[in-house]
Amino acid sequence: MDSGNSGGARPPRTRRKMQRVTMSDVAKAAAVSPSTVSLFLRKPSAVSERIASRVQRSIDELGYVPNYVAGGLAAAGSKVVSVIVPSLRNAFFSETVAELERLLARGGLQTLVGHTEYSLDQEEALVRAALSWAPAAVVLTGCRHNAATRKLLLRSNTPVVEMWELGGQVIDQAVGFSHEQVGRHIARRFIDQGYESAAFIGARLDEDFRAAQRSEGFLAEMQEAGITARLVENSAPASTSNGVRLFEEVCMNPVRAIACSNDTLALGVLFEAQRRDLSIPTELALAGFGDLDFAAQMVPPLTTVRPAADKIARKVAECILRPQAETDRQNSPFPTEHDTGFTLVPRASG
Amino acid sequence: MDSGNSGGARPPRTRRKMQRVTMSDVAKAAAVSPSTVSLFLRKPSAVSERIASRVQRSIDELGYVPNYVAGGLAAAGSKVVSVIVPSLRNAFFSETVAELERLLARGGLQTLVGHTEYSLDQEEALVRAALSWAPAAVVLTGCRHNAATRKLLLRSNTPVVEMWELGGQVIDQAVGFSHEQVGRHIARRFIDQGYESAAFIGARLDEDFRAAQRSEGFLAEMQEAGITARLVENSAPASTSNGVRLFEEVCMNPVRAIACSNDTLALGVLFEAQRRDLSIPTELALAGFGDLDFAAQMVPPLTTVRPAADKIARKVAECILRPQAETDRQNSPFPTEHDTGFTLVPRASG
DNA sequence: CTTGTAAATCGTAGCGCTATTATCTGTTGC
DNA sequence: GCAACAGATAATAGCGCTACGATTTACAAG
Numbered sequence: 001m002d003s004g005n006s007g008g009a010r011p012p013r014t015r016r017k018m019q020r021v022t023m024s025d026v027a028k029a030a031a032v033s034p035s036t037v038s039l040f041l042r043k044p045s046a047v048s049e050r051i052a053s054r055v056q057r058s059i060d061e062l063g064y065v066p067n068y069v070a071g072g073l074a075a076a077g078s079k080v081v082s083v084i085v086p087s088l089r090n091a092f093f094s095e096t097v098a099e100l101e102r103l104l105a106r107g108g109l110q111t112l113v114g115h116t117e118y119s120l121d122q123e124e125a126l127v128r129a130a131l132s133w134a135p136a137a138v139v140l141t142g143c144r145h146n147a148a149t150r151k152l153l154l155r156s157n158t159p160v161v162e163m164w165e166l167g168g169q170v171i172d173q174a175v176g177f178s179h180e181q182v183g184r185h186i187a188r189r190f191i192d193q194g195y196e197s198a199a200f201i202g203a204r205l206d207e208d209f210r211a212a213q214r215s216e217g218f219l220a221e222m223q224e225a226g227i228t229a230r231l232v233e234n235s236a237p238a239s240t241s242n243g244v245r246l247f248e249e250v251c252m253n254p255v256r257a258i259a260c261s262n263d264t265l266a267l268g269v270l271f272e273a274q275r276r277d278l279s280i281p282t283e284l285a286l287a288g289f290g291d292l293d294f295a296a297q298m299v300p301p302l303t304t305v306r307p308a309a310d311k312i313a314r315k316v317a318e319c320i321l322r323p324q325a326e327t328d329r330q331n332s333p334f335p336t337e338h339d340t341g342f343t344l345v346p347r348a349s350g
Numbered sequence: 351m352d353s354g355n356s357g358g359a360r361p362p363r364t365r366r367k368m369q370r371v372t373m374s375d376v377a378k379a380a381a382v383s384p385s386t387v388s389l390f391l392r393k394p395s396a397v398s399e400r401i402a403s404r405v406q407r408s409i410d411e412l413g414y415v416p417n418y419v420a421g422g423l424a425a426a427g428s429k430v431v432s433v434i435v436p437s438l439r440n441a442f443f444s445e446t447v448a449e450l451e452r453l454l455a456r457g458g459l460q461t462l463v464g465h466t467e468y469s470l471d472q473e474e475a476l477v478r479a480a481l482s483w484a485p486a487a488v489v490l491t492g493c494r495h496n497a498a499t500r501k502l503l504l505r506s507n508t509p510v511v512e513m514w515e516l517g518g519q520v521i522d523q524a525v526g527f528s529h530e531q532v533g534r535h536i537a538r539r540f541i542d543q544g545y546e547s548a549a550f551i552g553a554r555l556d557e558d559f560r561a562a563q564r565s566e567g568f569l570a571e572m573q574e575a576g577i578t579a580r581l582v583e584n585s586a587p588a589s590t591s592n593g594v595r596l597f598e599e600v601c602m603n604p605v606r607a608i609a610c611s612n613d614t615l616a617l618g619v620l621f622e623a624q625r626r627d628l629s630i631p632t633e634l635a636l637a638g639f640g641d642l643d644f645a646a647q648m649v650p651p652l653t654t655v656r657p658a659a660d661k662i663a664r665k666v667a668e669c670i671l672r673p674q675a676e677t678d679r680q681n682s683p684f685p686t687e688h689d690t691g692f693t694l695v696p697r698a699s700g
Numbered sequence: 701c702t703t704g705t706a707a708a709t710c711g712t713a714g715c716g717c718t719a720t721t722a723t724c725t726g727t728t729g730c
Numbered sequence: 731g732c733a734a735c736a737g738a739t740a741a742t743a744g745c746g747c748t749a750c751g752a753t754t755t756a757c758a759a760g
Contacts, residue, residue: 019507020484022716033740038718048738063505068482069422070716073745078419080462088438088448098438098465105464110479112430113463114455115448129460132418134370155413157369240644267644274649294590294617299624372746383710388748398708420746423715 021062029058041066072134081320082112082130083139084123086208090238091264091292093141096163096313100139103317109136116141118207124149131156137320143168144209161319163312165210170335175315177342179210182305183217185344186259186287189303191225193350195257195285198222198229201246201269202261203238205231211238211261214289218259230255243268251276257285257350263292266302270349285350300348308340315340371412379408391416422484431670432462432480433489434473436558439587441614441642443491446513446663450489453667459486466491468557474499481506487670493518494559511669513662515560520685525665527692529560532655533567535694536609536637539653541575543700545607545635548572548579551596551619552611553588555581561588561611564639568609580605593618601626607635607700613642616652620699635700650698658690665690 023041027034032051040047040055047055058064072078081104085093093115101111112133114126123140127149130138137159143166145153153160153171160172167178183200190198200219205212215231222229232250236242243265250258251272260266266288270280278284280300288295291306315338373391377384382401390397390405397405408414422428431454435443443465451461462483464476473490477499480488487509493516495503503510503521510522517528533550540548550569555562565581572579582600586592593615600608601622610616616638620630628634630650638645641656665688 020716024716034717035719035741036739039739042718046738051739063502065478065481065502065506067423067484067716069419069428069484070745071718072419073417073423073747074716074718076718076745088444088451089441091439094438094444097463101438101463101465102467105479110462110483111464112460113447113451114461115451117452128415129455131415133460134417134419152413152415156415240647244647264644268647271644271647271649294614294621297590297594297618297621299621370746374746384747385710385712385749386708389709392748396708401709417746420715421748423717424746424748426715426748 020067021064023064023066026055026058026062026064029062030055076134077136078134079108080110080112080133080135081137081139082114082126082133082135084114084116084126084130085141086116086118087237088113088115092164092290092307092309095309096316099310099313100317103313104320107317107321109320118204120144120146120149124152127152131158134158137161139163139316139320140171141165142209143170143174145171159320161316163316164307165213166337166339167213170337173319173336173338175312175319175338175340177307177340178217179213180217180220182289182307182342183214183219183259184221185342186214186289186305187218187221187225187229189287189344189346190257190259190285190350191222191227193257193285196227197255198227198257198259199250199255200229200231200259200261201243201250201265202231202233203242203246203265204235205233205261206235208238208261214261238262238265240264240268240271244272247272255284257287259287261289263288263290263295263302263304266304266349267294267298270298270302281348281350287350291345295345296347298349302349303347304345306343306345308342311340370417371414373414373416375412376405376408376414379412380405426484427486428484429458430460430462430483430485431487431489432464432476432483432485434464434466434476434480435491436466436468437587438463438465442514442640442657442659445659446666449660449663450667453663454670457667457671459670468554470494470496470499474502477502481508487511489513489666489670490521491515492559493520493524495521509670511666513666514657515563516687516689517563520687523669523686523688525662525669525688525690527657527690528567529563530567530570532639532657532692533564533569533609534571535692536564536639536655537568537571537575537579539637539694539696540607540609540635540700541572541577543607543635546577547605548577548607548609549600549605550579550581550609550611551593551600551615552581552583553592553596553615554585555583555611556585558588558611564611588612588615590614590618590621594622597622605634607637609637611639613638613640613645613652613654616654616699617644617648620648620652631698631700637700641695645695646697648699652699653697654695656693656695658692661690 023037024034027037037055083097088094104111116123124146139161141164143162162174163176165176200215202211202215219229232246247269273280280286288302288304291304295302295304373387374384377387387405433447438444454461466473474496489511491514493512512524513526515526550565552561552565569579582596597619616636623630630636638652638654641654645652645654
């Protein structure tokens with residue numbers, strides 16, 4: 001219509017594009033080909049120094065910012081790692097995410113986070129979204145997932161790391177420890193101290209499988225030692241105020257020792273005990289899980305279990321980064337577990 | 351070699367490709383064109399019901415997972431929002447990120463997090479990386495950034511939201527409140543109670559500009575009221591154990607009231623005061639910032655300031671989501687500030 | 701039956717980059 | 731001086747998808 005369209009000339013497509021400096025712009029400015037710019041960016045040592053400096057100057061002058069989206073498409077795989085945790089409000093996970101992000105950034109990987117609020121369906125949705133980014137790896141928390149999630153992951157052929165828990169059916173790689181053992185160790189300590197009644201305080205045990213396992217380990221060990229121990233739980237989050245509430249419930253039927261599913265809950269117990277003039281550990285022994293920063297500062301200091309959080313993050317990062325390094329070796333086809341262990345930290349509270 | 355290559359047949363390029371189900375595969379299986387599948391995915395209402403169900407069935411059967419990387423490239427802009435915070439260890443930010451992620455997910459946006467460890471150079475690096483994803487928006491913490499960051503953002507033409515602080519030179523949109531005012535309000539409370547000496551305890555004030563502003567507001571208000579107030583700080587993180595350390599330093603030269611740059615620090619002060627048998631608030635008044643969950647549970651409960659954290663997250667999400675909704679209206683070219691305010695929460699500690 | 705019009709579907713050209721092959725430089729050895 | 735060779739640079743073909751216009755279909759009106 002508007003052009004001499006006899007041969008095959010088409011009206012020029014109006015294509016919206018990001019108005020941004022592209023690699024070709026840089027190439028033009030540096031008077032080299034786009035491939036050379038690309039090569040320089042990916043492997044600077046492969047281009048001559050003369051060209052390198054010219055390209056670098058053009059990049060700086062134009063303020064070129066590479067487009068990972070295009071890069072990811074061309075290279076069949078993006079440089080993101082998707083990390084999915086139950087909750088960022090939980091100090092364990094926010095710390096792990098933070099550390100992981102730091103470590104992965106060194107390897108040139110970006111971290112995409114998602115949180116499931118302890119819902120397996122939500123997890124499935126997040127995994128689906130994550131896979132849409134053709135991620136370099138997917139990191140999940142725990143080893144319980146619904147069937148769809150598992151299938152999605154398996155057929156995607158993406159490296160998967162499950163962290164903070166061991167003992168399930170591993171998809172690809174798992175880094176963590178046994179929560180049941182944690183519960184047993186705490187129980188063992190109470191038993192050794194000769195306490196004759198105990199309770200386990202837990203929040204959201206129906207969704208937080210790891211906390212539930214700790215409670216089970218605790219109760220089992222207690223029972224095996226012939227000590228009465230009961231479980232007091234609710235479905236509110238594991239907060240200090242919920243610790244207060246749960247402890248109030250325990251008090252209706254007092255016990256000699258309390259194990260909490262984590263330190264935050266224990267802090268609530270401590271405060272409420274102070275309010276009730278209950279002396280710790282003389283009248284009530286208290287233990288937590290996590291060894292969060294405040295645990296050692298509490299009055300009295302809190303007996304707790306320290307998971308090797310940093311070790312977990314490091315190991316997970318390693319699982320993701322290593323395969324990249326060894327290009328010629330294919331991923332080991334066998335699921336692997338890495339036990340990072342934990343430490344009982346005995347302090348004055350119980 | 352392997353084909354009848356006389357005309358112009360080239361040896362087939364061995365192109366690694368993600369071995370994954372593509373949209374064309376789905377189209378083929380559903381006997382429609384790829385564009386129809388794409389249309390169905392983006393705007394299901396635009397295709398007939400008959401076709402919709404056929405396409406959906408093929409998607410399910412093949413286990414098709416869309417490739418956002420390709421989509422982002424074609425659509426000139428990805429569906430990620432990059433959120434950059436100083437630290438995920440800080441409960442404010444981990445909560446904000448969590449809430450933001452939740453809200454943005456509803457709008458079909460994914461959250462990419464980065465944390466700067468309170469370094470402006472690190473922030474620049476993260477912004478650079480973020481922009482490489484052609485993000486739908488970038489969310490930053492605070493309104494102090496180095497010149498390069500600012501320039502990068504400005505020329506990128508990406509929506510930018512700065513959160514948790516007001517008062518700087520806004521790039522695009524800002525959501526937060528005045529930290530100086532927070533400091534002044536706490537001071538005002540101490541003044542009204544008639545305390546005659548005070549200290550402000552702060553961690554990392556050289557990097558945490560917001561905490562620094564709170565301290566400045568506090569000290570200024572005190573000085574204007576003619577009350578001696580000093581600043582005690584160090585460069586360790588704002589943890590409970592650091593609160594203990596900083597309080598020990600204050601004790602070498604006791605004061606009647608202490609304001610902490612946040613609740614976590616105040617918790618340390620409480621514990622150390624208990625250890626020293628110092629009664630709160632009779633001998634020492636204490637105030638914090640944040641109103642974290644444990645603040646109300648402390649013995650005595652902590653006087654603190656509650657920032658409208660959820661409101662911040664909601665407003666930020668709104669700033670990002672709204673422009674998408676109103677397609678025909680272009681972004682307002684004027685930087686905007688939204689003040690979310692804060693609340694002084696008076697409790698027994700001071 | 702034709703025609704007109706709206707709705708549904710399709711065809712195609714890139715988005716900006718990377719991987720791969722092809723081409724072009726210089727060097728060295730005889 | 732020229733072949734042989736390595737090292738540096740360039741040309742090219744997509745990656746999988748979306749936007750846009752073009753085409754087809756469905757259906758009402760004439």
